[in-house]
Amino acid sequence: MKAFFRLVLTIIALAGALPAQADELRPGYLELTQQTQSEWKLVWKAPILGGLATRAEPLLPDFCQLKLETPRLSGPAVVATGKVSCSKPLEGATVGLKGMEPGSTDALLRVAPLGRPVQTERLIPDNSSYTVSTVPDGWQVARTYFVIGVEHILAGFDHLLFVIALVLLLQRGRPVVAAATAFTLAHSLTLAGTTLGLFGLPQAPVEATIALSIVFLAVEIVKASPGELRLSERLPWVVAFLFGLLHGFGFAGALREIGLPETDVPVALLTFNLGVEAGQLVIIAATLAVLGALARFAPTARRPAVIASTYAIGAVASFWFIERIWA
Template identity: 85%
Template sequence: MNAVLRLVLALFAMLAAIEARADELRPGYMELTQETAAEWKLVWKAPILGGLATRARPLLPDFCELKLDTPRLSGPAVVATGKVTCSRPLEGATVGLDGMEPGSTDALLRVAPLGRPIQTERLAPGSSSFTVNAVPDRWQVARTYFVIGVEHIVAGFDHLLFVVALVLLLQRGWSVVAAATAFTLAHSITLAGATLGLFGLPQAPVEATIALSIVFLAVEIVKARPGEPRLSERVPWVLAFLFGLLHGFGFAGALREIGLPETDVPMALLTFNLGVEAGQLLIIAVTAAVLAALERFAPKARRPAVMASTYLIGAVASFWFIERIWA
């Protein structure tokens, strides 16, 4: 067994061990929902990996009392719910997480006052608290959802592998640009429509088909022959557009889990989509740079590296597809 094959098998074992459901957000999640003038419901979800489950805990002002139920295990996270009783409104008060150490996973904070706009904030080590505003800042919403969009595609392994496979299939500058533009346009359409409730698809079939789309690209790469362009190479924007429609439903499923601020739905939707695009461009740039470096410094290794990566991508995506149809 040569070194390349050993590397492929090792990477496959590593990635297959990750439970990578399409569009599942990896950060922690804390939600405060007001039920009466003095009472709030708290939901705290902490991933087992990343340190939040063992070290972090909800941070509330002194005039609030928290009664937390017994935590339970839900998939790869610990989930706890509880009641918060406050002697005065939360406006102007600080909420967040205590115990977020360097290296901890980030968390999304969502505050939903009774009859008033929802506020969201990204919590991270060094900025783990948030001052509740009487009226949410539009730029705070934009910043939060843009970062979520970037992290969603970069940390969402299925979308990441799809974009990488698209670059490996086309490899030429303008073809990649055309396909990426078509993919962007398509998933923007379904992301907006599904998020706004205009249409939708069940999430489970969407997740399975997203994995299958990656398998399809891997097969196309393997079957590609110089001077004999396949349909996916001749009209890549058509392929990218069709699969982009599907991936847009996946993005919408993630955005529904987060929720949208009631008064800034267009801003949140726009900046989430822009974040997704920024992450997508980053993935394309890195993949293209690696291919260019191989072509310049080790041209004989370029083809074997592409094929090894393709088989790895196809194997992992096949594993995800089987996992999702049986889930």
């Protein structure tokens, strides 16, 4: 029981310390797209929060010259475009960012040579450069966006708390799997549709309603009683599907912040979503394992632990909802 409380309290503490937009990823984005044999187009997006906008800048080899246009503010990021002239091919050369300090936001690097596969790399303070491959791996985009998807569900605390609350409500393998499948199908639909420009919703009300969906589940858990199944327990897959549609808009907002490679949208979208699902399965398995351990070793403590955790989750979600509607 103590271990369970420590786990939940750690998540709650981290979640409560985050700003209202807990769902959004704000990495940097550096793109080099080859125009001719010696000319490249550079796009550099640096989020205002996270240190990249004030400290980091593109790193190019000595045989390349950058002419940068005046940066502009685009939402929560500074965006700059420019032309890069290189006297030699970039293959084997090092590109990336300089000035990334410990604690800085990550950045996604995309290098798109003419007539060859796109190369992508996740830049972090400890590994902020990349050597352009002579023969690039065609699976680089897939791997990069899969990892980003996993990290998003694990670091996007509102989605994390929603999935945990769903498991706490149902507490049994088969109903949890059915609800999780419905949630996956629903947010995959809205994620794909929004990312491809088929439809969309304003991000602010979406974020507020996502917080409210967590509050709803918390209320359902607290009010649950043996022999009196509530709607969310009788038809959990319906509830999960409806809220999944909403959460898909949230995932799309995060993916929009990252950016999609123009020529690799289907692969990036698919692998990002697969990464989200992989992270979601980890959350479900871990929560069920903790509940199973409580049932075996401390059965009388299971219900009090669930209720205490639910109140903590509901309190954080309520705070997010209030903060987001006033933001």
